[in-house]
Amino acid sequence: MEQLFVIKIGGNVIDDPQKLEGFLRSFASVKGKKILVHGGGKIATKIGTGLGIEPNYHQGRRITDDKTIDLVTMVYGGLVNKKIVASLQALGNNSIGLTGADANVIRAVKRPVKEIDFGWVGDIPRHSINTSFLVSLFSQDITPVFAALTHDNQGHILNTNADTIASQLAVSLSGAFDVRLIYCFEKKGVLMDVEDDHSVIGRIDHALYQQLLTEKKLFEGIIPKIDNAFDAINSGVREVLIGDSSDLLANTTKDTTGTLIIY
Numbered sequence: 001m002e003q004l005f006v007i008k009i010g011g012n013v014i015d016d017p018q019k020l021e022g023f024l025r026s027f028a029s030v031k032g033k034k035i036l037v038h039g040g041g042k043i044a045t046k047i048g049t050g051l052g053i054e055p056n057y058h059q060g061r062r063i064t065d066d067k068t069i070d071l072v073t074m075v076y077g078g079l080v081n082k083k084i085v086a087s088l089q090a091l092g093n094n095s096i097g098l099t100g101a102d103a104n105v106i107r108a109v110k111r112p113v114k115e116i117d118f119g120w121v122g123d124i125p126r127h128s129i130n131t132s133f134l135v136s137l138f139s140q141d142i143t144p145v146f147a148a149l150t151h152d153n154q155g156h157i158l159n160t161n162a163d164t165i166a167s168q169l170a171v172s173l174s175g176a177f178d179v180r181l182i183y184c185f186e187k188k189g190v191l192m193d194v195e196d197d198h199s200v201i202g203r204i205d206h207a208l209y210q211q212l213l214t215e216k217k218l219f220e221g222i223i224p225k226i227d228n229a230f231d232a233i234n235s236g237v238r239e240v241l242i243g244d245s246s247d248l249l250a251n252t253t254k255d256t257t258g259t260l261i262i263y
């Protein structure tokens with residue numbers, strides 16, 4: 001099968017113009033079929049605060065009320081997405097900016113209210129991705145660039161975690177391609193000590209993951225990222241890597257750096 005890279009770029013890199021430029025330069029030079037997924041939570045929080053829309057989180061996850069869904073639609077689907085696409089065009093990488101609503105690529109369901117009402121937040125059921133549209137873009141040599149937004153097919157945009165969008169896109173395309181999912185962020189990989197960039201853990205399987213959780217080596221966003229990584233590797237994705245955005249090119253070869261997630 002032909003190889004496909006599904007690459008997610010993290011919020012701290014998007015927030016740093018120099019790092020973002022370096023990353024996009026590397027991304028543009030990745031040969032073959034590829035998809036880029038981004039969020040932009042930090043920028044949304046900054047712009048929202050300026051507009052009087054205070055961020056509201058529960059256990060690190062954004063609660064998305066009526067004003068916030070408008071905010072993130074503007075920031076993720078507009079500002080961040082279109083700037084990335086324009087940069088890629090300048091680098092000679094023809095690309096198209098998409099949300100999950102465009103061409104009905106990602107239909108999601110609003111997260112049911114349990115103890116917490118997350119508001120306009122989407123979860124992606126299996127088999128709800130329009131893969132044939134993506135394949136048609138690949139056949140025209142156009143790279144899809146996804147913002148962290150989906151839709152519910154009832155006229156609503158849903159704020160959807162970018163790591164989850166990346167893993168679900170990877171899973172849905174794994175029947176047709178040899179997919180390598182790469183989570184790029186500002187650290188060298190999953191670290192034994194989050195303050196020490198030399199403490200990269202080369203491989204994590206389920207047993208080691210449980211041990212790292214018990215030892216409290218992992219906190220905040222890295223936990224849902226690893227959960228999404230396991231979801232992908234358990235559902236047909238060939239390889240999943242978590243690494244530094246500046247190591248992207250190495251991570252598209254056999255000599256990967258960063259952390260491999262394995263069964």
Ligand SMILES: Nc1ncnc2c1ncn2[C@@H]1O[C@H](COP(=O)(O)OP(=O)(O)O)[C@@H](O)[C@H]1O
Pocket residue numbers: 009010011012013184185186187189190191192193194217218219220221222223225
């Ligand atoms: N052991 C660890 N190794 C690497 N990162 C960790 C670890 N524990 C916690 N983290 C935190 O997880 C964050 C990554 O999650 P998140 O901010 O959601 O990613 P993204 O940049 O992709 O949006 C890192 O910036 C880091 O602060």
Ligand SMILES: CC(=O)N[C@@H](CCC(=O)OP(=O)(O)O)C(=O)O
Pocket residue numbers: 009010011012038039040041042061062072121122148159160161162163
């Ligand atoms: C529902 C949900 O988690 N939405 C995220 C979407 C952005 C995102 O995932 O961005 P990063 O990957 O850069 O954190 C949020 O609004 O923060």
